[in-house]
Amino acid sequence: MKPLRPRLARKLGTQPWVMSLAKGIIWLDKRLHRVFGGRVTLVGIAGLPSLRLTTTGRKSGLERSTNLLYFPDHDRIVLVGSNWGRERDPGWTFNLRANPEATVGVRGREFPVHAQALKGEDYDRMWARLLEFWPGYEMERVAAGRELPIFVLTRREP
Incomplete structure (x- = not known):
């Protein structure tokens, strides 16, 4: 039997009203990250895997960071550009397409990664697995x- 917090989080994640709380959830998650140096996140409190993705802004060239739920796939990290159900892809997806080299922080530890967007059959297979992990997608x-x-992120040498 799966632990209660992740089960509850997955159930809540399928409720349309939760998407209306996105701004508040993002605000709180940023504050938790800052206060606890990345060791505590709202998604982590819910018992789910979370990370901080840092990309290079495709237009500005500046570092851009965002906290995200991720799907652990053996030694890879899988991210979905859901953007809380908004019509537009999130900014980090545009940045990764322009420059697939990024940094990931998990529980306060950072490491470099290379991102690859999935397409075709690879996309379809992963999508099915992702829906088992997070039905709200x-x-x-x-x-x-x-x-x-x-996007599938693989660790790279610094």
């Missing part, structure tokens, strides 16, 4: 009216 896909981008 389907609700977000429908709300967004777009295919949600999937």
Whole structure:
């Protein structure tokens, strides 16, 4: 039997009203990250895997960071550009497409990664696995009216 917190979080993640709380959830998660140096996140408190992705802004060239839920896939990290069901892909997806080299922070530890967008059959296979992990992605896909981008991140040498 799966632990209660992740089960509850996954159930809540399929409720449309939760998407309306996105701004508050993001605000709180940023504060937790700052106060606890990345060791505590709202997603982590819910018992789910979370990370801080730092990309290079495709236009500005500046570092841009965001906290995200991720799907652990053996030695890879899988991210979904759901953007809380909004019509547009999140900014970090544009940055990764322009420059796939990024940094990931997990529980206060950082390491460099290389991102690859999934397409075709690889996308379809991963999408099925992602829906088992986080069923709310389907609700977000429908709300967004777009295919949600999937990126696989692999660790690289610094």
